[in-house]
Amino acid sequence: xxxxxxxxxxxxxxxxxxxxxxxxxxxxxxxxxxxxxxxxxxxxxxxxxxxxxxxxxxxxxxxxxxxxxxxxxxxxxxxxxxxxxxxxxxxxxxxxxxxxxxxxxxxxxxxxxxxxxxxxxxxxxxxxxxxxxxxxxxxxxxxxxxxxxxxxxxxxxxxxxxxxxxxxxxxxxxxxxxxxxxxxxxxxxxxxxxxxxxxxxxxxxxxxxxxxxxxxxxxxxxxxxxxxxxxxxxxxxxxxxxxxxxxxxxxxxxxxxxxxxxxxxxxxxxxxxxxxxxxxxxxxxxxxxxxxxxxxxxxxxxxxxxxxxxxxxxxxxxxxxxxxxxxxxxxxxxxxxxxxxxxxxxxxxxxxxxxxxxxxxxxxxxxxxxxxxxxxxxxxxxxxxxxxxxxxxxxxxxxxxxxxxxxxxxxxxxxxxxxxxxxxxxxxxxxxxxxxxxxxxxxxxxxxxxxxxxxxxxxxxxxxxxxxxxxxxxxxxxxxxxxxxxxxxxxxxxxxxxxxxxxxxx
Numbered sequence: 001x002x003x004x005x006x007x008x009x010x011x012x013x014x015x016x017x018x019x020x021x022x023x024x025x026x027x028x029x030x031x032x033x034x035x036x037x038x039x040x041x042x043x044x045x046x047x048x049x050x051x052x053x054x055x056x057x058x059x060x061x062x063x064x065x066x067x068x069x070x071x072x073x074x075x076x077x078x079x080x081x082x083x084x085x086x087x088x089x090x091x092x093x094x095x096x097x098x099x100x101x102x103x104x105x106x107x108x109x110x111x112x113x114x115x116x117x118x119x120x121x122x123x124x125x126x127x128x129x130x131x132x133x134x135x136x137x138x139x140x141x142x143x144x145x146x147x148x149x150x151x152x153x154x155x156x157x158x159x160x161x162x163x164x165x166x167x168x169x170x171x172x173x174x175x176x177x178x179x180x181x182x183x184x185x186x187x188x189x190x191x192x193x194x195x196x197x198x199x200x201x202x203x204x205x206x207x208x209x210x211x212x213x214x215x216x217x218x219x220x221x222x223x224x225x226x227x228x229x230x231x232x233x234x235x236x237x238x239x240x241x242x243x244x245x246x247x248x249x250x251x252x253x254x255x256x257x258x259x260x261x262x263x264x265x266x267x268x269x270x271x272x273x274x275x276x277x278x279x280x281x282x283x284x285x286x287x288x289x290x291x292x293x294x295x296x297x298x299x300x301x302x303x304x305x306x307x308x309x310x311x312x313x314x315x316x317x318x319x320x321x322x323x324x325x326x327x328x329x330x331x332x333x334x335x336x337x338x339x340x341x342x343x344x345x346x347x348x349x350x351x352x353x354x355x356x357x358x359x360x361x362x363x364x365x366x367x368x369x370x371x372x373x374x375x376x377x378x379x380x381x382x383x384x385x386x387x388x389x390x391x392x393x394x395x396x397x398x399x400x401x402x403x404x405x406x407x408x409x410x411x412x413x414x415x416x417x418x419x420x421x422x423x424x425x426x427x428x429x430x431x432x433x434x435x436x437x438x439x440x441x442x443x444x445x446x447x448x449x450x451x452x453x454x455x456x457x458x459x460x461x462x463x464x465x466x467x468x469x470x471x472x473x474x475x476x477x478x479x480x481x482x483x484x485x486x487x488x489x490x491x492x493x494x495x496x497x498x499x500x501x502x503x504x505x506x
Contacts, residue, residue: 027164030057030083048117048275054134104287109279120274128271133177144184151295173253193277196270200260
């Protein structure tokens with residue numbers, strides 16, 4: 001019995017990548033981004049160009065201002081990205097850079113004018129937009145790119161390598177739903193970029209039959225019979241025309257659209273999706289966004305200037321490598337010093353742990369003996385001073401250690417505060433006292449004229465009350481006391497009396 005697969009094996013990205021076909025892995029992938037301060041229209045153009053490059057592009061790529069080209073270059077190898085299209089905007093104009101990753105070359109185009117996809121679709125009378133067409137890569141068509149010059153060949157090669165190649169023997173016509181057309185005008189040196197969706201319609205049928213074949217519901221409101229709908233003359237209006245015979249082809253395979261079956265004659269129609277771009281090649285660089293200029297449309301330099309620029313670039317490269325090597329040496333040196341300090345600290349900790357308890361006790365004993373010696377020396381100094389000043393021998397316990405330390409009356413250690421007990425603990429402590437102490441306390445109460453509870457007896461009254469309390473005054477225990485031991489006879493405090501006086505004055 002085989003091993004049962006769990007959830008982790010199903011969601012493992014490595015297993016999914018292994019199951020991905022090889023032609024999809026080798027297909028050219030692209031990044032389409034914008035850099036710098038760009039207008040809202042240019043950002044929308046970037047999104048429209050991502051739709052053109054689908055499905056082999058990062059359509060939901062979120063670029064930030066702090067991201068650099070090195071950040072995109074670092075992840076391009078893992079994601080099989082081979083091309084990068086960068087849109088920028090300055091005061092002079094709008095530019096598009098097409099770069100081959102990871103080492104170039106880089107082509108810089110100046111965009112003269114452009115139209116967004118939403119504007120193109122809204123301007124068409126017949127609009128045909130289908131989302132299934134973006135599931136496969138478009139077909140690239142180049143026109144008039146066979147001019148003289150190495151820059152023309154390089155530009156044509158870059159455009160062709162942006163899209164996956166087509167194998168004629170294994171290609172399926174139903175997967176080719178879009179096409180990108182690039183037309184080069186040698187007179188103006190402008191490149192027209194257009195994006196279309198391809199649709200095939202049956203040919204040789206009248207208007208009514210074509211509607212039924214294509215799955216459209218016909219309008220039979222003006223017809224008495226179904227045959228009248230098919231045989232009715234004048235089905236074509238003045239705005240409609242017959243398809244061009246050059247656009248009619250014999251389909252070798254069946255297409256996804258209705259009526260376009262194999263070995264049937266169909267007409268190929270193109271519906272524009274947008275965007276529209278008119279651009280011009282300005283510069284070709286050898287490296288990635290920075291390198292030797294191989295071609296420039298506006299600036300021409302002599303051989304001496306080219307040699308000087310090349311020399312400066314080599315010196316700059318050499319200086320950069322030197323700084324990089326020096327920085328690596330400094331980093332290694334810091335790591336070496338850090339490791340040495342770490343080893344020293346570890347050795348110190350190890351030595352400290354190896355010290356035994358006896359060694360620490362010996363050190364403590366040596367410190368205590370030194371303190372005792374210092375105290376004895378101080379005692380001898382005091383005795384000598386007494387002899388010199390008084391002229392007689394001091395008493396035996398005058399400068400001894402016992403004479404300096406005073407003891408408390410209850411033989412407790414001096415220097416510590418007595419612990420105050422709570423009432424409950426105090427009562428518990430009093431109950432546990434010796435019986436002779438209780439007897440002594442009873443005799444003492446009788447001696448001073450107190451009750452068993454310890455309260456003072458009054459001689460005037462047999463019940464312990466004072467004569468003054470019987471005249472209408474409160475007992476002594478219930479009277480309130482103020483600061484200084486005086487008795488507050490009035491019920492109201494001073495603050496309340498002051499408030500009442502203030503009210504009476506008003």
